[in-house]
Amino acid sequence: MLVFLFILPIDMFNHHYEKVGQTYWQYSDKDDSFVVKAQRKIDLGDAVSANVFIE
Amino acid sequence: MKADVLWEMGQINEAIELLESNNKDGSFSEKVVKIKKMCKEEYGLPNEHADIKKIERFMKWMREGGAKFKNVRMRYYGPDYRGVHACGEIGANEVFLNVPKNLIITPQSGRLTEIGAKILASKVKVNWDYLVYITIFLMVEMHNPESAWKPYLDVYPRLANNFPMFYNEYEKSLLKGTPMVEHMASEISQIKEEYERMIAAVPEFKQFSLEEYMRNKVLVISRIFYVKMHNVTERIMVPLAGIPIHLTYRYV
Numbered sequence: 001m002l003v004f005l006f007i008l009p010i011d012m013f014n015h016h017y018e019k020v021g022q023t024y025w026q027y028s029d030k031d032d033s034f035v036v037k038a039q040r041k042i043d044l045g046d047a048v049s050a051n052v053f054i055e
Numbered sequence: 056m057k058a059d060v061l062w063e064m065g066q067i068n069e070a071i072e073l074l075e076s077n078n079k080d081g082s083f084s085e086k087v088v089k090i091k092k093m094c095k096e097e098y099g100l101p102n103e104h105a106d107i108k109k110i111e112r113f114m115k116w117m118r119e120g121g122a123k124f125k126n127v128r129m130r131y132y133g134p135d136y137r138g139v140h141a142c143g144e145i146g147a148n149e150v151f152l153n154v155p156k157n158l159i160i161t162p163q164s165g166r167l168t169e170i171g172a173k174i175l176a177s178k179v180k181v182n183w184d185y186l187v188y189i190t191i192f193l194m195v196e197m198h199n200p201e202s203a204w205k206p207y208l209d210v211y212p213r214l215a216n217n218f219p220m221f222y223n224e225y226e227k228s229l230l231k232g233t234p235m236v237e238h239m240a241s242e243i244s245q246i247k248e249e250y251e252r253m254i255a256a257v258p259e260f261k262q263f264s265l266e267e268y269m270r271n272k273v274l275v276i277s278r279i280f281y282v283k284m285h286n287v288t289e290r291i292m293v294p295l296a297g298i299p300i301h302l303t304y305r306y307v
Contacts (some may be wrong), residue, residue, distance in 0.1 A: 025296065027282040027289075033121075034159060034282070034293045036152040042145040047138050048127060 023048060058086065065114040065128060067094050067102050097142055099131040106131055109209045116206035117295055121155040129298065135212045139298050152296055160292040165192035170259055177256035181249055185290040189279070190272045193292075194263050197271075207294045215270040218277075246272065 022039040042048060061070035071090055074083040094102040098110065110129050117124070126143035145151045165171040165188030174181070174191065181187045193211075196202040215221050219230070219239050230236050246269050253260045278297040279290050 025280065025282075027284045027291075028153075029285050031153065031155075033153050033155040034280070034291070034296060035150050035154075036296055037148055037150040038145045040147045042141045042151075044141055044143055046141045047130075048141060048145075048151075 058083075058090070062090055062093070064118070066111055067098070067107060068111060071102060097128055097130065097140070104131075109206075110137075112206045113210045113294075117154070117158065120158045122158055122295065123153040124295065125149075125151045127151055129210070129295070135214045137210070137298055139295065154293050154296055158294055160189055160192055161289060162188040165189050165195075168192055168195045170195060170257065170262075173257045174253060174260065179252050179256035181253065182245060186272055186275050186279070187249075189275050189290070189292055190268065193271055193275065194267060198262065212274055215273050218273045220269060220273060243269070 023036050023042075024039055025034065025036045027033075028035050036048075058070040058074050061067075061073065067090065071087055074087045074090070077083060078087065091102055094100070094107065098107055100107050110131070114129065126141050126145050127139050128142045130138050130140045132138055162185040166175050168191060171188055171191045174187070193208075196204045197208055202208065216223070219226075219235060220243055222230075222239075227236070227239075230239075247265060250260075250265050250268050275292065278292055280293055280296070282289055282291060284291075
């Protein structure tokens with residue numbers, strides 16, 4: 001329930017971009033680092049959204 | 056040209072200063088104007104703005120700490136409100152951000168602080184200990200004027216008033232008649248009780264106010280990543296990557 005409380009939108013129309021490039025993210029044990037990669041091509045100026053977790 | 060490299064690295068003002076210092080004959084005037092214009096367009100602020108300087112310091116700190124990023128820039132939308140945008144094409148499946156372990160905050164980072172270790176040793180009951188220890192780590196660093204994390208903390212949100220827990224009276228009145236009112240009261244009460252338990256167990260915890268603790272805990276909740284690190288599920292905070300963790304709009 002706490003999570004639900006935190007995602008209540010208050011500012012849904014206050015956005016500053018037209019297109020969002022979706023990404024995958026994961027922790028790379030090999031490199032000991034957090035990596036983010038594009039799900040598909042992201043164009044110049046697109047906002048980047050890190051919202052998919054791959055195990 | 057060195058100024059172009061500095062611009063690409065996000066060192067906007069260094070690029071401008073370099074051009075201006077070599078502009079005795081006016082041959083770089085056009086380039087200076089161009090960089091200032093690009094700064095406004097790509098970062099959302101003029102180059103002389105204090106927040107641009109914070110972004111520059113942060114990106115430099117990330118790079119010096121070993122982070123690698125390609126074709127991404129932080130963009131200023133408003134006070135305490137930023138995003139990450141592509142400043143060039145990023146191919147499908149291309150890794151464009153790599154943040155090494157030394158720049159990642161884990162619950163263990165908080166347990167290893169002096170006060171975190173005392174909280175841990177006290178065995179006081181806390182809700183979601185991983186959130187508590189990451190919150191403690193951030194607060195300890197925020198209180199430390201010499202913190203190595205300062206460039207990150209300088210671009211870290213200071214306000215949480217878009218979270219229901221911190222709504223003003225008008226915003227709360229809009230929720231009347233919904234279950235949210237009761238849920239919020241319950242969550243606030245739980246955090247308050249947790250805070251009081253921690254103070255009873257470790258009196259030094261009083262150096263952090265209740266408001267500070269609540270605000271930082273909700274900010275951590277909204278920015279945390281769940282990952283598998285060496286076969287262990289872990290919750291971590293990742294500078295820069297934590298900014299675009301949300302979906303398209305500002306839900307939190």
